[in-house]
Amino acid sequence: MDKEKTILIVDDMEINRIILAEIFKDNYNIIQACDGNQAIETINGNVDISAVLLDLIMPGTDGLGVLRDMKKSGKIKNIPVFLITAEENEKMLIEGYHLGAVDVIRKPFMSHFLKHRINNIIELYAHRNDLANIVEQQVAKLNKLNQSMIEMLATAVEFRDCESGEHVKRIAGFTKLLMTEVSSRYPEYYMTEEEIDKISKSSVLHDVGKISIPDSILTKPGRLTSDEYEIMKQHTVKGYEFLMQFPDIIDESTYKYSCDICRYHHERWDGKGYPDGLAGDDIPIWAQVVSVADVYDALTAERVYKKPFSHEKAVSMIKNGECGMFNPKLIDAFEALVNESKSGETE
Amino acid sequence: MDLLDELEKIGVNVSDGVNRLGGNKALYRRLLGNFVKAVRENGISTDFDEENYSDITDKAHAIKGIAGNLSVTPVYEGYTQIVSLLRSGEPKRAKEVLVKITPVLNEIIECIEKNSH
Numbered sequence: 001m002d003k004e005k006t007i008l009i010v011d012d013m014e015i016n017r018i019i020l021a022e023i024f025k026d027n028y029n030i031i032q033a034c035d036g037n038q039a040i041e042t043i044n045g046n047v048d049i050s051a052v053l054l055d056l057i058m059p060g061t062d063g064l065g066v067l068r069d070m071k072k073s074g075k076i077k078n079i080p081v082f083l084i085t086a087e088e089n090e091k092m093l094i095e096g097y098h099l100g101a102v103d104v105i106r107k108p109f110m111s112h113f114l115k116h117r118i119n120n121i122i123e124l125y126a127h128r129n130d131l132a133n134i135v136e137q138q139v140a141k142l143n144k145l146n147q148s149m150i151e152m153l154a155t156a157v158e159f160r161d162c163e164s165g166e167h168v169k170r171i172a173g174f175t176k177l178l179m180t181e182v183s184s185r186y187p188e189y190y191m192t193e194e195e196i197d198k199i200s201k202s203s204v205l206h207d208v209g210k211i212s213i214p215d216s217i218l219t220k221p222g223r224l225t226s227d228e229y230e231i232m233k234q235h236t237v238k239g240y241e242f243l244m245q246f247p248d249i250i251d252e253s254t255y256k257y258s259c260d261i262c263r264y265h266h267e268r269w270d271g272k273g274y275p276d277g278l279a280g281d282d283i284p285i286w287a288q289v290v291s292v293a294d295v296y297d298a299l300t301a302e303r304v305y306k307k308p309f310s311h312e313k314a315v316s317m318i319k320n321g322e323c324g325m326f327n328p329k330l331i332d333a334f335e336a337l338v339n340e341s342k343s344g345e346t347e
Numbered sequence: 348m349d350l351l352d353e354l355e356k357i358g359v360n361v362s363d364g365v366n367r368l369g370g371n372k373a374l375y376r377r378l379l380g381n382f383v384k385a386v387r388e389n390g391i392s393t394d395f396d397e398e399n400y401s402d403i404t405d406k407a408h409a410i411k412g413i414a415g416n417l418s419v420t421p422v423y424e425g426y427t428q429i430v431s432l433l434r435s436g437e438p439k440r441a442k443e444v445l446v447k448i449t450p451v452l453n454e455i456i457e458c459i460e461k462n463s464h
Contacts, residue, residue, distance in 0.1 A: 015381050015413045022368050057408055086412040087430060108415035108423070111367050 003029055005050035005122060010039040010066065011084060012058040016107070020053055020084075023111045027119070036061025040069045043079070051122050052081045053105060056092055064092065067099035076100035078129055080121045147201055154204040157211050161218055167297060168204040174293040175286075176200035181333040182289060189285050189329075195253070199286045202257035206265045206290050209239025233274045236263050260284045265291050268324035281327075288327050292334055295323045311338075350376065350462035357421075357454060364418035378417055379459045385413055386456060393446050397438040404433040407441075421451050 006029040009020045014034070021030045031047065033039040035058055043049060043066070052070075056063035063083060070076040076099070083096045086107040093104060102121055105114060155165035179199055183191045191199070210218060213235055217228045224232060239262035247255055264278060264287035271279030273291075299314035309317065315338055317323055319331055326334075351372065355361045365375045389406040396403075411426035413419075425448030432441035 013385060013409055013413050015378050015385060016416055018374070018378060018381070019367060019416050022371065022374060057405065059405070086408060086415060087427075087434075089434075107412045108418065109367060111369070 003027065005029070005126075006031055006047055007118075007122075008033060008039065008042055008049050008052045010034075010036070010052060010058075010063070011055040013055075016055065016084070019109060023109065023115060024118070027115075035059065036063065036066045039066045043070060043075055044073060049079050050126065051118060052079060053084055053118075054081050054101075055084045056089070056096065057085070064095055064099065067096060067101060071099050078125070080125050082118060082121075150201070151204050154208060157208055160215070161207075161210060167301065168207075170297050171203050171206065171290065171293050172200045174296065175203040175290055177337055178293060178330075178333060179286065179289045181337050182285065182330060185333055185336070186329055198254045199257050199261075199289070202254055202261055202286070203290045203293065205239070205243065205258045206261050206294060207235060207239065208242060209235035209237065209262060211242070212238040233266070236266055236275045239263070257286050260287050261290045263287075265294055267291070269327050270325040273324060285327075288330055292318065292326055292330055296334075299323070350379075350459065353458050353462065354379075354455065357458065358451070359455065360418035360420045364416075367416065367418070375417070380463055382413055382417055382419065383456050383459050386410060386452065391445060393442060393449060395438070395442070397442070400433060400438050404430065407433060419455060422448065422455065425451065 005027075007024055008031045009017050010033045011017045011020070012034055017032045017034070021032065024030060028050070031042055031049070033042055037060060039052070039054070040061065043052065052066075054063045054066055067076065067081060070079070070081065080102045081100065082103050082105050083093065083101045084105045084107065085093065096104075103117065151165075151168065154168045158165050158167055176196060176199075179191065179196045180193075182189045183196060213232060217224065217231055220228070240259055243255070243259050243262055263275065264283050267273035267276065267278045267283045267287065268291075269280060269283070269288075271277050273283075295318060296314055299309045299317060300311060302308045315335075318326065318334065351361045351365075361375070365372055368374050368378075389409045391403055391406055391410075407426050407429045411423060411430050414423040414426060425444055428444045429441045429448070432438070432444065
């Protein structure tokens with residue numbers, strides 16, 4: 001057996017530590033800790049620990065204290081912990097098992113059995129951890145592939161609109177920045193980093209409904225007639241209906257964001273948007289954020305029917321409500337982001 | 348007489364203790380020295396306070412563990428009883444066992460100390 005694996009022995013009595021070290025020294029690297037705090041420090045340190053042999057009763061932080069810390073940090077899922085005990089303290093042992101300990105080692109130690117039991121569990125955990133890593137990598141790969149397919153679809157739609165596909169990428173980037181700013185400024189809009197990431201990824205599908213709009217309208221260089229505009233407005237509902245047919249393409253929570261963003265990214269704070277005329281916070285915050293990102297990008301990009309506006313002009317148009325009313329808190333966060341990027345440029 | 352033979356004679360299960368260490372007699376001898384030190388640090392007086400003895404229980408528990416691991420069998424058995432009695436709230440009876448086991452423990456310690464000089 002290689003000696004790549006390390007066992008941490010935790011016991012306040014040196015004799016017990018030495019005996020356990022003697023039993024395992026030929027097969028494992030040994031680290032010793034004489035109390036709970038030292039053990040916690042080692043477990044949370046840089047050494048990769050394969051198993052912990054943990055005395056239950058110690059002065060200061062006892063074995064249960066170490067287990068609680070491991071449970072809190074999540075380490076208990078990957079490192080098997082064996083409780084060392086000289087007596088049948090049922091209450092402590094049950095609590096130990098509840099906190100995630102895998103087995104109990106009784107004093108006096110039965111070296112031969114102990115060796116086999118601990119070796120077996122360490123091998124089992126190593127195997128399980130390897131499998132978990134493989135699954136994690138595969139899931140990440142699949143998610144990446146899934147996201148690429150979604151972006152490909154969104155880009156294909158953009159191509160019809162004579163866009164290069166950069167628009168959807170810019171929207172995703174800007175959505176992430178703005179959603180993060182809004183989330184950190186306003187507790188009512190707080191979202192975890194993971195959720196913000198999902199929203200950002202979902203934002204690329206905001207215009208997918210444009211696939212149903214005829215070329216004559218979608219790529220018309222001049223102003224749309226009111227009938228044509230009514231058809232154009234349908235891209236929100238069409239996109240939503242389109243996504244509703246494929247609930248399996250993205251995971252459940254991302255799917256909800258994608259559908260909301262498709263349908264509501266042209267709604268406005270004062271209820272004057274489309275397609276449903278929602279107002280205020282009836283419009284999901286993620287759709288509100290994509291609205292601002294979309295408007296900013298549309299203003300600053302060149303289109304067949306218009307030249308690009310400068311950044312300053314675009315910001316002032318959004319603030320002044322020239323592109324419809326937005327949530328004032330969102331505008332504050334938008335301004336903070338703009339100022340932040342300005343001060344970043346001057347530094 | 349050799350230390351290990353002498354200890355065997357007074358009830359220590361030397362071969363069991365040495366086996367636990369993979370047959371390493373030198374290490375076993377060294378740990379006997381550590382045992383004496385640990386017993387001194389965790390010594391329990393036979394007139395301990397019968398009202399407040401949680402500290403005594405921890406010390407007895409420590410001695411029980413190391414005596415078991417070194418197969419100092421009479422001490423291990425005596426302290427197993429003491430810990431059990433203390434945990435079940437019977438300090439008086441624990442004291443009776445302690446009074447009986449202390450001379451045995453002292454004899455083992457003397458034997459180790461005598462042979463380590």
